[in-house]
Amino acid sequence: MSIHHHLDDASLMRYASGDLDPAFCVIVASHLAMCEGCRKAVRLAEAVGGDCLDRTEEASLSADSFARLSQMIDAEAGRQTPAPAAAKASAADIRSDVPLPLQSLIGNSLDDVNWQWVVPGVQRHRIELAGTGSSLFMLKIGPGRKMPEHGHGGTEMTLVLSGSYRDAIGRFGPGDIADLDEHVEHQPAVDSDDPCICLVATEEPTRFKGFVSRLMQPLVGI
Amino acid sequence: MLKVLRMEKPTDDPKKKSDQALFEALVSDVALSKDRKAFETLFINFGPRIKGMMLGSGASDDLAEDLMQEVMLTVWRKAALYAPERGTVATWIFTIARNARIDRLRRQPVQPYIDVEKVAIACDAPSAEARLIDSQNDEMVRTALSLLPEEQKTVIELAFLKFMPQSEIAAKLGLPIGTVKSRTRLAYKKLKEKLEDLK
Numbered sequence: 001m002s003i004h005h006h007l008d009d010a011s012l013m014r015y016a017s018g019d020l021d022p023a024f025c026v027i028v029a030s031h032l033a034m035c036e037g038c039r040k041a042v043r044l045a046e047a048v049g050g051d052c053l054d055r056t057e058e059a060s061l062s063a064d065s066f067a068r069l070s071q072m073i074d075a076e077a078g079r080q081t082p083a084p085a086a087a088k089a090s091a092a093d094i095r096s097d098v099p100l101p102l103q104s105l106i107g108n109s110l111d112d113v114n115w116q117w118v119v120p121g122v123q124r125h126r127i128e129l130a131g132t133g134s135s136l137f138m139l140k141i142g143p144g145r146k147m148p149e150h151g152h153g154g155t156e157m158t159l160v161l162s163g164s165y166r167d168a169i170g171r172f173g174p175g176d177i178a179d180l181d182e183h184v185e186h187q188p189a190v191d192s193d194d195p196c197i198c199l200v201a202t203e204e205p206t207r208f209k210g211f212v213s214r215l216m217q218p219l220v221g222i
Numbered sequence: 223m224l225k226v227l228r229m230e231k232p233t234d235d236p237k238k239k240s241d242q243a244l245f246e247a248l249v250s251d252v253a254l255s256k257d258r259k260a261f262e263t264l265f266i267n268f269g270p271r272i273k274g275m276m277l278g279s280g281a282s283d284d285l286a287e288d289l290m291q292e293v294m295l296t297v298w299r300k301a302a303l304y305a306p307e308r309g310t311v312a313t314w315i316f317t318i319a320r321n322a323r324i325d326r327l328r329r330q331p332v333q334p335y336i337d338v339e340k341v342a343i344a345c346d347a348p349s350a351e352a353r354l355i356d357s358q359n360d361e362m363v364r365t366a367l368s369l370l371p372e373e374q375k376t377v378i379e380l381a382f383l384k385f386m387p388q389s390e391i392a393a394k395l396g397l398p399i400g401t402v403k404s405r406t407r408l409a410y411k412k413l414k415e416k417l418e419d420l421k
Binding site: 016019043053054059060065100 | 265275298342383
């Protein structure tokens with residue numbers, strides 16, 4: 001897989017410090033699962049955390065702290081430990097067209113997604129996540145479909161899982177992520193023979209309603 | 223509440239590189255032989271710092287203590303998964319602490335960080351070359367961070383040392399979020415350049 005569009009450095013740092021809300025964390029992790037280069041880049045950002053941990057002031061622990069931890073370990077020793085294989089993604093997980101961080105949310109095949117028609121040529125699947133003010137959803141857009149030009153009310157990320165689209169920034173194929181700042185205008189058009197399937201995370205769901213209606217306007221002819 | 227006994231700390235050598243070699247050996251002992259003594263040394267080194275970080279992020283003493291214990295329990299359980307070519311022991315423990323904190327705050331059924339780790343373990347084959355470069359990262363990261371302009375350092379430290387969200391950093395410093403973002407970006411870029419220079 002050849003990936004041309006990667007995460008913004010600020011997003012890498014926010015992922016590394018644990019500052020992304022659940023919707024954005026899932027989409028960033030999904031890109032990371034597809035992109036070895038960004039996995040390496042995140043490790044550098046995480047090294048910043050390691051250095052900070054080294055420099056953190058030590059707090060006093062409760063008196064029996066290690067003894068209690070030892071008891072937990074002893075209690076565990078009696079039980080069955082989880083198989084080490086669980087720590088590693090299986091070949092099937094890697095081969096799947098659904099990146100691993102998304103599999104617990106939509107299953108392990110794009111064919112099994114429960115799509116809802118929005119307008120002809122455009123299907124959507126909302127992903128419910130607790131504890132986020134952002135929206136996470138999937139779009140399946142037919143070949144040749146053009147989106148109206150639109151800006152962004154807040155941060156938006158789009159990760160292509162299948163097919164491709166082109167806009168003013170370039171061509172986005174599987175694994176490519178559009179990590180856009182606010183106010184970026186673009187007009188995506190699907191240029192693959194098959195539909196383009198994307199994962200989208202966007203801030204501010206109320207603004208998003210506006211975005212969707214703008215997105216759909218030319219398609220429904222209003 | 224007692225200050226943890228420090229006399230067992232094996233070294234106060236400020237040279238972190240030798241610390242890394244020692245910590246690496248300790249993690250390996252825990253992984254290979256469930257060495258409780260090695261684990262205790264790691265606990266004495268990292269426990270108080272993990273708790274310090276949790277306190278710094280606004281956790282109560284009880285919560286910070288509890289999270290610290292959870293982090294160290296994960297260190298015990300997952301010692302075999304530690305891969306030096308992916309970062310130092312401190313970096314590995316930092317990621318465990320970050321994940322534990324997020325799990326506690328959010329109670330999500332999804333585990334994006336763990337999933338990425340699983341993919342990395344399956345796909346990112348360690349190479350001797352990568353190892354060589356990464357063993358120097360530790361010091362380079364430290365040096366590069368110390369050389370950052372104060373305004374960038376402040377933003378980075380609030381984010382990583384106190385787990386402060388970007389929006390709160392902006393509010394605390396009286397800056398637009400865009401400025402916090404660009405300082406973060408610049409800091410990362412400088413770190414990367416430092417490491418590129420090294421290669």
